[in-house]
Every structure is written in structure tokens, then in C-alpha cells.
Amino acid sequence: MRSKSYIKRMLALVLSVIVAFFCFGIQTFAATAEETAYKNSLKSAGFPDIYLDKLWAMHQAHPNWNFEPFVTGIDWDTAVAQESSKSRCLVYINPTGMSATRLYRSQSEGSYSTSMKLGFEYKVRDGNNSKQIGWIDASPMAVAYYMNPYTFIGNEITIMQFESLEWNFTDVAQAEPIIETMLTGTFMSKTRNSANANYVDDSGNITYINTSGAQVTTSITFANAICQAAKDNNINPCYLTSKILGEVSTSGSGSTTGTVSGYTGYYNYLNIGAYDSSTGGAIYNGLKYAKNQGWNTPMAAITGGARYIASAYIAKGQNTAYLQKFNVTSRNTYENQYMTAVNGVCNTTYSTYKGYKTNGILDSVKTFYIPVFKNMPTSLSSGIVTSGYANTATVNGDNINIRKDAGINYATNGVLSKGQTVTIYGGFREQHVAYDPSYGSTDSTYYRMYVPLWYKIGDSKFSVEDYIDTSATATIEVGKTHQFKYKLSSGSETPRFMSWDTRIATVDANGNIKGISPGSTKVVAYLMNGSFAVINVRVNADSSSPSLISSPIYAVNNTSSYISKISAGTTVSTFLNGLNEKSYVSITKEGKALASTDLITTGCVVSLMNGSSVVKQYTVVITGDIGTKVGDGKVTISDLLAIRDELLSTSGILSGATLSAADVNADGKVTISDLLVIRDYLLGTKPITPQAY
Numbered sequence: 055m056r057s058k059s060y061i062k063r064m065l066a067l068v069l070s071v072i073v074a075f076f077c078f079g080i081q082t083f084a085a086t087a088e089e090t091a092y093k094n095s096l097k098s099a100g101f102p103d104i105y106l107d108k109l110w111a112m113h114q115a116h117p118n119w120n121f122e123p124f125v126t127g128i129d130w131d132t133a134v135a136q137e138s139s140k141s142r143c144l145v146y147i148n149p150t151g152m153s154a155t156r157l158y159r160s161q162s163e164g165s166y167s168t169s170m171k172l173g174f175e176y177k178v179r180d181g182n183n184s185k186q187i188g189w190i191d192a193s194p195m196a197v198a199y200y201m202n203p204y205t206f207i208g209n210e211i212t213i214m215q216f217e218s219l220e221w222n223f224t225d226v227a228q229a230e231p232i233i234e235t236m237l238t239g240t241f242m243s244k245t246r247n248s249a250n251a252n253y254v255d256d257s258g259n260i261t262y263i264n265t266s267g268a269q270v271t272t273s274i275t276f277a278n279a280i281c282q283a284a285k286d287n288n289i290n291p292c293y294l295t296s297k298i299l300g301e302v303s304t305s306g307s308g309s310t311t312g313t314v315s316g317y318t319g320y321y322n323y324l325n326i327g328a329y330d331s332s333t334g335g336a337i338y339n340g341l342k343y344a345k346n347q348g349w350n351t352p353m354a355a356i357t358g359g360a361r362y363i364a365s366a367y368i369a370k371g372q373n374t375a376y377l378q379k380f381n382v383t384s385r386n387t388y389e390n391q392y393m394t395a396v397n398g399v400c401n402t403t404y405s406t407y408k409g410y411k412t413n414g415i416l417d418s419v420k421t422f423y424i425p426v427f428k429n430m431p432t433s434l435s436s437g438i439v440t441s442g443y444a445n446t447a448t449v450n451g452d453n454i455n456i457r458k459d460a461g462i463n464y465a466t467n468g469v470l471s472k473g474q475t476v477t478i479y480g481g482f483r484e485q486h487v488a489y490d491p492s493y494g495s496t497d498s499t500y501y502r503m504y505v506p507l508w509y510k511i512g513d514s515k516f517s518v519e520d521y522i523d524t525s526a527t528a529t530i531e532v533g534k535t536h537q538f539k540y541k542l543s544s545g546s547e548t549p550r551f552m553s554w555d556t557r558i559a560t561v562d563a564n565g566n567i568k569g570i571s572p573g574s575t576k577v578v579a580y581l582m583n584g585s586f587a588v589i590n591v592r593v594n595a596d597s598s599s600p601s602l603i604s605s606p607i608y609a610v611n612n613t614s615s616y617i618s619k620i621s622a623g624t625t626v627s628t629f630l631n632g633l634n635e636k637s638y639v640s641i642t643k644e645g646k647a648l649a650s651t652d653l654i655t656t657g658c659v660v661s662l663m664n665g666s667s668v669v670k671q672y673t674v675v676i677t678g679d680i681g682t683k684v685g686d687g688k689v690t691i692s693d694l695l696a697i698r699d700e701l702l703s704t705s706g707i708l709s710g711a712t713l714s715a716a717d718v719n720a721d722g723k724v725t726i727s728d729l730l731v732i733r734d735y736l737l738g739t740k741p742i743t744p745q746a747y
Contacts, residue, residue, distance in 0.1 A: 100125050100426060104434055104582070108208035109424075115210065118419045123426045124374075126382045130427040131550070131563060136388045137380060138197045141179045143396040144189035145196060145503055147172060154503040156520050157578060157586070158196035158396075161555040165647040177649065180329070180336070180394070192396040195552045195580050199483065200396045200501075201380050203425050204582055206403075212501065214403040215375040216422040219290045219368055226281040229291045234277040236295045236409040241306040242276035249305045253352075262352050263312035265319030274353070283357040287364040292409050293375060294360055296402040300393075301325040308337040309344075310352070317341035319350050324359030367392060374423050375399050382425055400501050431582055435545035437480045438579055440587045442539045443526035447509065449474040451521035460484050460508035460516045467515055476517070478524060479510040480543065483584020507586065519588075526589040528577075530559075530569045531596040532637055538565035540579050540587050549579040549587075559591045569593035571637050572663050594665035600635045601669055603662050607632040609746030610672070616714065617660055618675040618747045622689045629654040638663050643684060653687025655679060656715045675714045677745045678732055685715060689735060689742060697729045720745035 092113060093106045100123035101109065109121050126133070137143050138160070145154035149172050153159075164176040172186060181188010199205060206212035223229040234244060241249040244258020253276075255261050260272045260279065280298070284291035301309075301324055308314050309322045320341050322328060328340030349355040363378075370390070371383040378392040379399035393399070410416040439445070449470045456468040461484040470476065484506045507519035528536045538551060538561065551561040555575035561567045567577055572595050580586040603610050608629075609619035620629065627650040630636040640661045641648050648658070658674040679685035680696040697716050700708050701724070708716055708724070718728040734740040 096121065099123055101424070102426060102430060103432060104204060104430065105207060105424070105426075108204070111208060112210065112213065116417050116420075118417055120419070120421045122421060122423050124377075124423045125426050126428075127384075128382055128387070128427055130430045133380075133382055133388075133427060134194055134198045134201065134550075137201055138192065138194040141191055142388060142391060142394065143192040143197050143200075144179055144394045145192045145396055146188070147176060147178075147190055148187050149185075152504045154192075154196070155505060155507050155518075157507060157554070157576070157588070158193050158503060160191040160193045161575065162553075162557060163191055163649070165649045165652075175647070175649070177651075189394065193552060193554065194550075195578055195586070196396050196503075198550060198552075198580070199584050200400065202582065203376070204430075205584075206400060207424055210416070211407045212400050212403045213422060214406045215399050216424045217290065217293070217374060217406070218421045218423060219293050219373050219375065221285055221288045222290055222420070223281075223285075226278065226285055229281045229284070230275075230277050232409040232413040232415065233280050233291050233295050234275070235412045236292065236299075236405045237277055240299060240304040241310070242280075242298075244275045244277065252311070253306065260352055262321070263319055265350050267318055270351075272353070276352070276356075279353045279356050283353075283360040286357065287360040289360055289364055289368065292406040293402070294356075294363075295409070296375075296405045297363070298323050298356070298359075299405055300398065300402050301328075309340050310355075312352075314338070314341055317345055320344045321349050321352050321355035322359070323352065323355045324363065326359055326362050363392075366390070375402055376425065377423075380425075382427075397501060397503055431547045433546050434583070435542040435547035435549075435581055435585075436583070437482065437543035437585045438549055438581055438587045439478070439480045439541050439543070440524075440526045440539065440579075440589055441541045443528070443589055444524075445478050445526065447476050447478050447511075447522045447524045449476065449517075449521060450523050454517055454521045456511070457508070457516045458514045460510075462505055464516075470517055470521070476509075476511040476522065478522070478526075479512070481519060481586040481588065482508050482510060482516070483586070484508065485584070506584075519586075524588050524590065526587075527592060528567065528589055529592045529594065530567065531594050532569045532571060533596060534569050536567045536591070538567060538577060538579055538589065540565075547581055549581055552578045552580065553591075554578070558593050567591055572640075572665055592665075595638050595663060599638055599664040599669070600662065603639070603660065603670070603672060604634045605632050606634070611747065612670075614747065615670070615672045616675050616711065616747050617672045618677070618714070619744045620654060620674065620676050621744050622676055622679050622687060622742070624654050624676075624687070626650050626652050626654055635662060638669075655685040655687040656681065657684030657711050673711045675711045675747045677715060677720075678718050678735070678742045680708065680712050680715045683712065685712070689732060691736060694729060694732045694736065697724060697732065700724055701726065701729065714747040717747070718742065718745070720747065 089110055093110055096106055096109055145158050147153040161174055176190040178188040178190055237243045239247055241253050243250050244254060255271050258275050260276060262270055264270050280295055281291045284294045309325055312319050312321055322340040322344040325340050327343030328336040347358050349358050367378050370385055372378045372381055376399055381388055381391050449472055452472040454470040455466045457464040458467045460482040505518045508516040509519055509522050510516055530536045551565050553559050553561045558571055558573040558575040559567050559569055561577050572593055574592050576588050577591050578586050578588050602612055608617055610617050626641055626648045633639060640663055641658055643658045654674055656674060656676045656679040660672040662669040678689040678693055680693040716724045718731045735742045
């Protein structure tokens, strides 16, 4: 028989368990009630359902943070389309270095070129076009990812792009140590390092070159100068610091040295007015602006730049870093944007976050204005794959690492060889973001543009999309359509669609692909989280494709295969619009495809295509555009000299199209009369009449 004491102990234990479960239930209920109430308050304020979980998590981690919706009133797809146009958003390429992943580069501008290591000749908007180094148009897929607030609001680093940009400290003294932390290891740090030797003295005070070329030493640090400029212009100094580092890098640039020829003693720490043009590069144009503004010290440049940002952006409602990159306010919508790098704004967040965290003020009161768009997805899906197409792919590189997850930071799990066949189980976007106190003051490692897209090719096996060519292919004719077929791994999110080259095929919001002109491109379906599925689209000429070229403007000789009676200075785009069969035509010059903005020249080859097959080829002849083997699309002194040399030669130098172009008066021979016509044209006394040959 059990003792009474034993029974009492058992009863006490049971009661304690009951009480514990009861208390746990109350706490769980309270937590659930608090979460529900908070999410309801967010919904009432105007936030969409898909934002709620992420903002609730941020609220739990940082209760003093306030989130306010910035209701744009703009349709999401319209915003993406607008920001994807007019070179508003750019990505970086370099044939021998790191380039933006290929699906983030728009191919709707440029021309195909097998000689380029990138496989395509892009139109470089800022940089070196001939070397294909610099900034090119971003694809809608890239814009949609980096412009989407949902991508960034769930991380305490990247959410900083939505923080209010107004001054948020008691005084300069409170802000200064935080800014100094952000400047650690950079050219503006007061502590000696490899980058700041020419910028500060041994005490950490600013030194600079004046307009006479002499060195001047001040009694203030860069941190003090930045804080004072920020306070005077009602700007968040952490944002101002991040902006400077983003513009001129952690090591400084020609904009900060004061030693650029012609602009000695002038500075532009925020690259105001810095852009490439026909009259000079970005640094020169920025320093020209600085000289006009009288920014002859680093302090003046920092203060002047802060004043410019305050008046040009913050005062106009663009009061977050996000809104300065993506102006979705009602004022100058899509214009007056501070930067063109599509990922630039998220890369400013790390240094701001680092300053707050290192100085223990991350949890202080902060306000975040988070954009809300119309017609964003109301539900989310975790992944997407093609359906009804071949799910195999071919490796286009050699010794390509397989990773255990989608990201280069994960361990390797094998190697792929060129030509190897793999099976695709979905495409995914790397989502790795972390705070690393030992990392520098920029965020280039995270939310990267280089190899961010990965195909899953097996259990714990992922490979970079850039080196995997899917076999999924749809073939259609010009004017015909094809429905993109896909499956979601979860949820019911409606994917967005993108055509890599809209000159070949377009795709609408429902995934209907339409053939525009013969050629090949890729069409992508992608989700809010960056997951994607790709199919190749081949567009063939329709079954009734023409056998000859005709034109209401130009002379088409189907016997000699010349197309002529074209004015010098005619662009490829204008020339194509003068052909009845322009949808079936490709144009090359010495084997290289021409862009729409290039000039059509003597010697260009115009190919009439039926899909990938050449039906007939023609050669362009432009009167007076002679050159040697081909012309340049203009009539210049070199063309006059070409006729002179032809006349002086005993056996003749010119032949074919160039010989015909030298027959300026179209009388069947090249004589002194043709030379005199070009002479008069160059003197401006007589025009050259385009002839038929």
C-alpha cells in the first residue's frame, strides 16, 4: 500500500504540470493575440498581407521601430516596366571579370556577336562600349527583384533603405562616433590604414590639396564634417556616409583626390553631376560641376553634396534611400533618380546598419516608410518549374562547382564538365544576408549580382544558371503565340514573365509568348522570392516567308544583288523601316551584326532569312561611301582620296560594291567627274544624290 506522502507528492506533481500547461496556454494565447493585433494594425494602416509576417518579425526584434506604408497608387507591373525602360536601371558587365548574371542583362538592345566573350554585344550606357566593360540596361527580372520592397523588409540590414532620411540624433557629438565606426578602414577614417594616407594627418584630421596645389591640414575629421553637413541639411548622417562610400568607394576616387588635371583643388564626394558624355568622363564632369559650385575643399564638397540631396530629393518627398533610387512618388515619377545601378540602394544599407549596431543604437526609435504597390501577388510560392518541356540541360562551362545549396558560400558537392547533361528541378535566387563585423563597409557580398541564380540538379546539388543551358524549348512562327507552361511547388502565386530580347519575342502578363522576328531568345517566369523557370524560344519566319527583298524607297537589284539609292548617314533602324520584308532581314558588316543605331554602310550584307536559313543575300551600296573593303556610312575626305587612288592606279584598286559607290554620277565608270562631285559636297556647294546601281 502506497504511503500518504507518496500520494501527496504525486498530486503535487500533477497539479504543477496542470498549472504549467495552463500558464503556457495563457502565454501562447497572449502571444497569438499580440501578433494578431499587431498584424491587424499593419493591415489597417495599408500594408498588404504578404508584408505582415516579415514586419511582425522585425517588430519582435526591434519594438521601437515604426513602420508606415508609403502607398504609391501605382500598378506593380507598370512600375517595373517603367523602371526597366530608358536605361533607368543598369547592371555591370566585364568580359574578363565579374559580370551581372546573364538573365539580369537586357538583350533587347545591342547585337549578337560570336566574337564577344559575353556571347552578345551589349549597348554600354556608361563605360567602354568597344571593350564591353561598363553599365548596360538591366532586365525586368533584375528590376523586379531589386525594386520589390518585399525582398528586403524581412532583414534588419536591408530594411535600412526604407529608413527616414531626416536628422535623427540629438547633436553632432552623439552622431560622430557612429559615423567614425562606419568609416573604419576607409580613406576617411581618422585611424591610420592603407587607404587614408593622402587624406588625413597623424591625428586623423582632414588634409587636402588647394587650388594652388599646396597641401592644407585642417583641425576636423571626416566624421565631424559629415555629421555637421548632415545636421545643417536635416539629413541622416548614416545615410550620407553610406552614400559617399557608395559613390567614391572605400578607397576614394578621382573625385576626392583634388589632383585631377584641370581641376586641381576641387572635390565632389557625392559625384553630383558625374556622368559620362561626349565631352568627358564621369569624374571630369563631376569635377566640372564641383568647380562651378566652388567646392574647393572636402568639407565644401560634403556640405554642398548634402545640400543638393536635401533640396533635390528629400525636400521633394524622396525621403528614403529607396525613393531616391526608385522614384515612385507622385512628383517626377520614375525621374530625378539618384543612381542607375539597379542594386545600388541595397548596397548602401550595410554600412548604416554596422554604424547603428556597433554603437549600440540599433534598437532606438526609427521610422521606416515602406512602399506599397497595386496588384502585387496576394499569395506566395516557394518555387517554380517548367511543365511539359524537356527538363534536361547542358553544361556550357568546364569544371563548374556543384554546391550543397543555392549560393557560392555553401560547400561544394561535386564538379560539372562541359557538355555534361543534368536534370533541372527548379531555379532559385540566393537569399544569403548576414552581419559580419569583420567585413568592410560595403555590402557587395550580399544580394549579389554575380552568380545569384542557381538551378537545383539533385538532392543538395545546385549549379549556377550562367553555366547551365536548359533544353526546354518552344518553337513558333512570327506572329504566332505560345503559352508558357509551368508548375508551382507550393502556393498559388501568379508568376511574372520576362522576354530576354523583346525584338525576337514578347510575353504578356499571362505568359502568352508572341513571335516578333526570326531568331532565338529566352523567356523567364519568376516569383517574388527570385525563384525562376526558363524556356528557350525559337522564332521562325512564317510558312509564307518571302523569297526576295522589295522596297518602296530604295533600289533593289535582284540581278546584281545590290540595294542602293540610300542616303549617307542612314541608320540601320531607318533602313529596315524602308524594306517591306524587314521582319525577315538580318544585317551584318564584315561578319558582325549591326545594332539598330549603327549606320548602314557600303559593303553591309543584308540577308533575307527563313528562320535560321538564308534565302538570299544583298550588298549595300551608298553613293560616295567608298572606304576600302567597306564604307563607314558617311562621305568624307577619305572617300575622295579613294577615288583619287583608283584613278592613279594602273590596274584598279576598288571592286564590287566599293567600285560602284565610287561611280558617284552612276554613268558606269569612275572618272574625275566623280571626284569633283565629292569635292563639291565636302565644300558644301552641292549635295550628293543617292544613285541606283
